[in-house]
Amino acid sequence: MGQILNDAEFQMFKDFVYRSSGMDFNQKNKLRMEFKLKDRLAELGYKDFNSYYAFLNKRSVSADIEVKVLLDLLTVNETSFFRNSGHFKAYTDTVLPELFEKKPSIFTKKVAINIWSAGCSTGQEPYSLAVAYLEKAGLKASNMQMQIYATDISETALSIAKEGNYAKKRLQNMPPNVLKKYFIEHEDRIEVKPEVKKMITFMYANMKTSTYLRGLDVIFCRNVMIYFDDAMREHAIKEFHKALNPGGYFFIGHSESLSKYKDLFDFKVINGGIVYKKIGD
Numbered sequence: 001m002g003q004i005l006n007d008a009e010f011q012m013f014k015d016f017v018y019r020s021s022g023m024d025f026n027q028k029n030k031l032r033m034e035f036k037l038k039d040r041l042a043e044l045g046y047k048d049f050n051s052y053y054a055f056l057n058k059r060s061v062s063a064d065i066e067v068k069v070l071l072d073l074l075t076v077n078e079t080s081f082f083r084n085s086g087h088f089k090a091y092t093d094t095v096l097p098e099l100f101e102k103k104p105s106i107f108t109k110k111v112a113i114n115i116w117s118a119g120c121s122t123g124q125e126p127y128s129l130a131v132a133y134l135e136k137a138g139l140k141a142s143n144m145q146m147q148i149y150a151t152d153i154s155e156t157a158l159s160i161a162k163e164g165n166y167a168k169k170r171l172q173n174m175p176p177n178v179l180k181k182y183f184i185e186h187e188d189r190i191e192v193k194p195e196v197k198k199m200i201t202f203m204y205a206n207m208k209t210s211t212y213l214r215g216l217d218v219i220f221c222r223n224v225m226i227y228f229d230d231a232m233r234e235h236a237i238k239e240f241h242k243a244l245n246p247g248g249y250f251f252i253g254h255s256e257s258l259s260k261y262k263d264l265f266d267f268k269v270i271n272g273g274i275v276y277k278k279i280g281d
């Protein structure tokens with residue numbers, strides 16, 4: 001298909017994607033959208049953007065499925081193990097010990113520590129949270145309950161996450177002892193051990209339309225809200241605030257900021273990592 005996406009068509013898809021997911025495409029990423037749309041149209045045999053758009057707007061199960069496929073195609077899933085080491089230092093040296101003290105009944109499995117990796121992509125973030133916790137809890141881990149919820153809008157990313165099988169060449173920040181303990185090594189790949197996998201519940205969730213979780217002690221939502229506009233970002237931040245327990249911790253990407261939400265979150269620098277702590281109930 002040699003056609004280019006004209007400005008009116010771009011605006012039409014941009015609005016549709018925003019309404020469906022909160023992802024905000026601007027002129028800078030118009031070409032990316034055009035490439036992705038063209039590929040999908042060719043795959044499905046559509047001759048032009050308008051007929052594909054009409055199909056997306058049909059009230060039918062197949063149109064709903066196609067909307068999910070389209071949103072999945074438009075996501076950026078870049079991630080890595082222990083991304084932003086300062087965050088993981090703050091998590092293991094300060095946040096987890098504080099939680100162990102605050103919730104002593106976790107040592108008898110009466111209550112769990114609840115963590116949410118929102119926009120978990122292909123799983124490296126929640127697996128890093130799980131193994132960092134296991135390292136910190138040590139022998140006590142077998143008497144404790146830790147539940148990690150990991151959600152994303154991309155089913156493709158989620159299926160890689162659930163599989164937990166990764167190329168060895170993308171392990172830049174992985175400490176060698178962690179690799180040895182919690183992964184099975186194959187020739188050029190590594191596989192997450194089943195005892196780590198079972199700590200994580202992977203689920204589809206769209207931050208624009210899905211109900212947010214509640215009762216979380218820690219939320220990681222890093223490098224996700226950068227794809228949103230101000231209104232959608234505000235919606236997500238307010239929902240994350242409600243999702244956290246009093247005093248809960250919120251980690252966002254290092255290029256992001258909550259300076260507009262000083263009434264909701266306290267800003268802290270812990271061991272060089274920037275973290276936010278919920279204010280209020």
Ligand SMILES: C[S@@+](CC[C@H](N)C(=O)[O-])C[C@H]1O[C@@H](n2cnc3c(N)ncnc32)[C@H](O)[C@@H]1O
Nearest residue numbers: 021075078079119121153154206207222223224
């Ligand atoms: C760049 S990745 C970040 C992965 C990980 N949090 C990290 O920092 O390494 C952004 C992820 O956000 C997801 N995402 C984007 N919009 C979303 C939405 N509306 N609801 C849920 N996930 C979304 C994408 O599918 C993608 O996997």
